[in-house]
Amino acid sequence: MRRQGIPAGGFRDSGSGRTELPCFIIAQVVERGNSNPFLLANRRPTTVIPIAIFVMLSKLNKLIADTLKIDESLVNDDASMQTLPQWDSLAHMNLVAALESQFSVRFEPEDLLSMVSVQEILNALARFGVSADSEPS
Amino acid sequence: MSELIPVTEAMFEEICPVLARFNTPPPDSPLWKNLLTQPWPVEEDHRGYALMDKGKAVGFIGMIFARREIGGRIEKFCNISSIVTLEEHRHESMALMMPVAGLKDYTITNFTPTPAVTAVFNRLGFEELDDTMHILLPTPGWPKDTGAPKGRYRIVTHPTKIAERLRDEDREIVDHHQFQNCWQILIDGPEDYCLVVFNRTKGRKYSFSFVHHMSNPAIFFACLNRVKLAMALKSKTPFIMVMDRHVKGQPLGRTRTSTIKHKAIFKSSTLKREQIDSLYSELILLNL
Numbered sequence: 226m227r228r229q230g231i232p233a234g235g236f237r238d239s240g241s242g243r244t245e246l247p248c249f250i251i252a253q254v255v256e257r258g259n260s261n262p263f264l265l266a267n268r269r270p271t272t273v274i275p276i277a278i279f280v281m282l283s284k285l286n287k288l289i290a291d292t293l294k295i296d297e298s299l300v301n302d303d304a305s306m307q308t309l310p311q312w313d314s315l316a317h318m319n320l321v322a323a324l325e326s327q328f329s330v331r332f333e334p335e336d337l338l339s340m341v342s343v344q345e346i347l348n349a350l351a352r353f354g355v356s357a358d359s360e361p362s
Numbered sequence: 363m364s365e366l367i368p369v370t371e372a373m374f375e376e377i378c379p380v381l382a383r384f385n386t387p388p389p390d391s392p393l394w395k396n397l398l399t400q401p402w403p404v405e406e407d408h409r410g411y412a413l414m415d416k417g418k419a420v421g422f423i424g425m426i427f428a429r430r431e432i433g434g435r436i437e438k439f440c441n442i443s444s445i446v447t448l449e450e451h452r453h454e455s456m457a458l459m460m461p462v463a464g465l466k467d468y469t470i471t472n473f474t475p476t477p478a479v480t481a482v483f484n485r486l487g488f489e490e491l492d493d494t495m496h497i498l499l500p501t502p503g504w505p506k507d508t509g510a511p512k513g514r515y516r517i518v519t520h521p522t523k524i525a526e527r528l529r530d531e532d533r534e535i536v537d538h539h540q541f542q543n544c545w546q547i548l549i550d551g552p553e554d555y556c557l558v559v560f561n562r563t564k565g566r567k568y569s570f571s572f573v574h575h576m577s578n579p580a581i582f583f584a585c586l587n588r589v590k591l592a593m594a595l596k597s598k599t600p601f602i603m604v605m606d607r608h609v610k611g612q613p614l615g616r617t618r619t620s621t622i623k624h625k626a627i628f629k630s631s632t633l634k635r636e637q638i639d640s641l642y643s644e645l646i647l648l649n650l
Contacts, residue, residue, distance in 0.1 A: 306453035314455055314478035318485055334463035334486050338456045 285346065288327055292320045305342030317341070328355050364415040364454050366461070368408035369422070371398045377412055380422045383446050387648055396647035397424050397444060402538040404428065411461050413447065413454055421447035423458045428538075428642035431531045437632060440465055442472040443644035445479055462486060469630035471638060473645050476624070483627055491626040491635050492607045496617045497570065500600035502587045503615040510584035513552035517585065517592045524548040524557075532557050532577060535641060543649050545596045549581050549589060556581035558589070561646055562597040570603040571596075574640045583612040607636050 282302060289304065290297040293311040306312045312320075321337045324330070324346065330353045332340070340346045369377060374395055381397075382389035398409045404427040413421030424443040429436055442462060447455040459482055462470065471491065472483060480488075518524050525533055527550055536546050539559055549556040556578035563572040571593045576582045582589060594600045606619075628638055644650060 306456070313452065315481050317456065318481040321485065335460070337485060338460050338463060338482075341453060341456050 282343075282347075284327075285343065288323055289320060289343070292316065292323045300343070302343050305345075307342075312341075324350070328353070330355065364413045364420055364451060364457070366411050366457055367414055369398065369410045369412045370408055373412070374398050377419045377422050380412075380419050380446050380448060381444065383448075384444065386650060393648050396541075397426070397644070400426060400642075400647065401540070402428060402534075402642070410444075411458065413451060413458060415451065420451040421454065421458050423461065424644065425461070426643060426647065430642070432633065432637055435632070438468045439642055440468045440470045441643040442470060443474065443648075445476075456482075459483075459486070467631070469628065469633050469638060471626065471628045471640075471643065473626040473640055473643055474624065474650065475627055480625070480627060483629075486629070488627040488629045489635075491628045491638065492605045493622055493625050494606035494619060495622055496604050496606060496609065496614055496619050498586070498590065498602040498604065498614060499616040499618065500590060500594065501616045502590075505584065505587070506613040508580040508584045508612055510578070510580040511551060511553040515549050515551040515581065515585050517588050518548040518550050519545075519592055519596065521546070527555060528557065535559065535575065539641065539646060541646060541649070543597075544646055545593075547589070547592050547596070549578075549585050551581060554578055554581065558582065558593070559641060560593060560597065560602075561649060562599060563603070563645075563650060565603075568601055569597075569599040570601045571599055572603045572645070573605075573608070574643075574646060576604075576608060579609055579612050583609070583614070586615055605640075608639065610636070 286300040286302075286304070287297055289312075290300045293300075293309060293316050295309070295311050299309065304312075306317065317340075321332060321340070324340075325332060328350060330350070332349060336349045336352070340349045378389075378394070381394050387393045400409070406425075406427045408425070409427075410422060410424040412419045423445045426439075426441040426443060428439040428441075430439060431437075445455075445458060447458060462483070463486055470488070472479065472488070473491075475483060518527065521536070524546055525536060527548060528536065535557070536559075539546070541561070544559070544561040546560075547558050549558070556576055558573060558577075559575040560571045560573045563570050590600070590602060593602055604614075626640075628635065630638070640646070
């Protein structure tokens, strides 16, 4: 899955000039493999997610990449202990410590043992009310 | 996704393939069966958990349960041992630790944790149990005042005679530790005694008598010369290994002291580290 950033302010329509979009739906287009490819040329985003969530995911993926000492391009929303060999038990505990420091939370034992994927981490953070709307410290 | 199921005594054959990943004891050693068929009564109905993938064991965590009277209270113990996951299921290793997080009101120990297990268990509230061991060298020394009650002490090695002198809770310990290469001696005095439980363990170069339990360190060290001889005759090795937390403040005589590389860890809300020994553990069941 590859992301492409779109400048704030909206899309430029070659026919009628600059097209302004409301800020809260300025979107990050996500290209997902072979399905629903984003057709930049037609400026028709087929999958959009709010920019705030993109920022959250980007920060999380960067934190994971930094902790595992791997290239950020290897970390995506489907990343887990199963897909990344560098994500072993020791690395997992370092990651938990980094997440707790970054988001000022303290995970319960049951949570930290089940947070073995990006999705599970997001779920665990959401239980603390850490979501796209909140700023990490 | 694999499934975590409790392991009973009847499931030994099913978990053998994962236990074969360990080298000590050798995979074909009959000692492995001790992990599931402990010779003391327990209230728990399982001996650990297995990670099962399509009916095949791909991971295991051993749990050795015991009830002991310590300081006048019945304490629940769980010794964690033999944590293993097959390489292709490594990503599910965290699931094996879940039952540990669920143990409440237990004194939990792990005497042989890997660095990865230590990192996880530290986060679950475990602490270091001991980081120093002493090798008592086979050289005689002058008797020293250890604070033991004055009087004549005799060393008793015959099992029947040992049992006759013991309090109930100590007799239970002896009954539960009748294993090959595991011995008991009794240092019997006018006011009190010291029960010593030890086995023979192999180091890098030498073998040692590893002391798992000494009920009265003051008496042990008051009679050290004779104790060394009695233990050497049983285990056929002149060197004795004791953990620092059991012998603090005692005159050890000639020793070699060293730091343990892989430190044992524990978690308890009721007991201090000095009250925790290595009886009822894999160290004895697997003769490590």
